[in-house]
Amino acid sequence: MTTSTHPQIDHLDLLESHAMFIIREVVAECERPVLLFSGGKDSAVLLHIAVKAFAPQKLPFPVMHVDTGHNFPEVIAYRDERVATLALRLEVASVQQAIDEGRVPDPGPLGMRNRLQTNALLHGISKHKFDAAFGGARRDEDKARAKERVLSFRNAFGEWDPKNQRPELWQLYQGKVNNGENLRAFPLSDWTELDIWNYIRRENVPLPSIYFAHERPVLQRDNMWLAVGEFVHPEPGEVVERHLVRFRTVGDASCTGAVRSSADTLDAIIAEVSTTNLSERGATRADDRFSETAMEDRKREGYF
């Protein structure tokens, strides 16, 4: 590269650099940040960028997995591999532990646990005195997320007040909080699902295998394909079939739907994502389907 020909930077370069900028700001201004690492593609990209932002130093903060206990084994294997390879410090905020300690009611072994994540998350945040938690949420995911600031202030109860957000001008991210309050920081706010996939391809970001098409036993419930396994058993009238599927998001194994797909490479996935008629959450997340404002309601309570 010579100085006479201009090196080009594109849209992905700008998104990546902006995310690095946000991560560095938060780390500089907060005492004890943490990165929420679910093993999903967004948190994989976030982690990849966070590592870049501080290279060659080690990542100056731990990662935390909010563990519903209903995991895809492939995702846990992936999480542990990343933690080992990047020499990360891993904290686990466990929903099972919240149930065992009586902090939340027991929904039964197969009950949906996504809502209970909030308690585990807030417990983890206060136990470790984290004052900022990075999340991989994007504004194109949901209409409540579309309203949220990059640095989202949460009061001492972890609650989000959407009617009274801090003004957030230019690139002046303001992270001052008092004791007990905290911030959620979303460096990937302006990314779309397609940006995430294009970036993963460009950077070779490792992912859990369930994002790629594979054959597995599934059953249809609430208009979604659920993976039959430890946490999903057929109910009377439900038929187990084998199909070529992949997952568009990674969440609680009992309520994250698969899509029928033969996309087994990044190129094929990008082609598929470019032409789909269904949103990521609409296609695959039972938890967001209960009401018009499911995400807003969970966020108000302290969810990501």
Add this chain to the structure above:
Amino acid sequence: MSEPTSDLLRFATVGSVDDGKSTLIGRLLVDTRQLFDDQLEAVATASAKRGVGDLDLSFVTDGLRAEREQGITIDVAYRYAATPTRKFVIADCPGHVQYTRNMATGASTAEVALVVLDANEGLKEQTRRHLCIAALLGVRVVIVAANKMDLTQWDESVYTKVVDQVNDVAQRLGFTDTTVIPVSALKGDNVVERSYVATWYQGPTVLEALESAPAGSWASSASGARLPIQWVLRQNGGGRTYAGMVNGGEFTVGQQVTLMPQGITTTLKAINGPRGALDVALPGLSVDFDLADDTDAGRGDLLATAPLPTATREFEATICWFSDKPVMAGTRLRLKHTTRSTPVMVRSIAGQLDVGNLTVADVTELKMNDIGLVNLMTAEPIVVDDYRDNRVTGSFILIDEVTNATVAAGMIGHANFI
């Protein structure tokens, strides 16, 4: 705020409440097929539940419970759209005066303002206020949707009157590029699809205007290159590099750079970018710099090339005040400018801007949503450019030290029209 490229346009929609902003954005997204089937279905369900028509397009962006219940936009909604020509980041801003701070949030990173007004009612006070704030924030390109033309039976004289009003204001506020388009957001005329009714109108549709609007209008910076230092990285060999995001211009390896406010000049030895070593660091890129000489540089300092910024503790600025507690001479706050925070005191209020006739009145305090000129004094020097020369080193926010609330947006210097 990333420096834009021509294939990406960031625009903010502004205008007075009920003039049809949310409907217009909904229309734009639906007619360019940005919405997924399940999202459209959700809008239809929500519309039916509240007994409004078959599809209330404003529900596409008004995502909060309170917004749907009250039928108003409270906070900015960010939306993403792509056509074969361009990618768009849309900040749909609230129209109500009470939420001016949120409008300023959305407009602070915009290159273009899409102004929606009710053609029957012309330019209202609140729309003038938004145009004025957009101009102060450095927006130079304005697309005006003269909306609800269906209610006028597409009367050309209504449109012409709007054009005259807009041109008058645009000239005074210094917009370089103004397009006025007669539309019906509700029916979809001249948003994405050309109107069959308005045969007298030959100009672009809203989408065409957005696709051809000059991007990077404000990124053209008159300052030199700037790197506000965010973080010092320790290298494996024991050396240090200085990390931050470039703005204002480009840095080149081998170049002389000045560390401010120290005023030390050194040579830029190497640049590390997100994908490895670089010869040139372009605006918008996160990098770290290796310098030829040992310096005591740290977070809050700034590396610059000529023309150099100014290190100062006392300066004049234009602020938009967001707090219900007024600001006056003697008010003490915290100021955040680039990566530096410092205590600040208001020395005097130099005047309040009347957004209607653009005159400045003598006042002793600024109240919520007022725009005014102030003289500030900081405890530590900050390294600034005039806002019109550089949107990063020219901007700051003011923070209440007790509540930590962001109480003002500030710009170094003042606009020509003040």
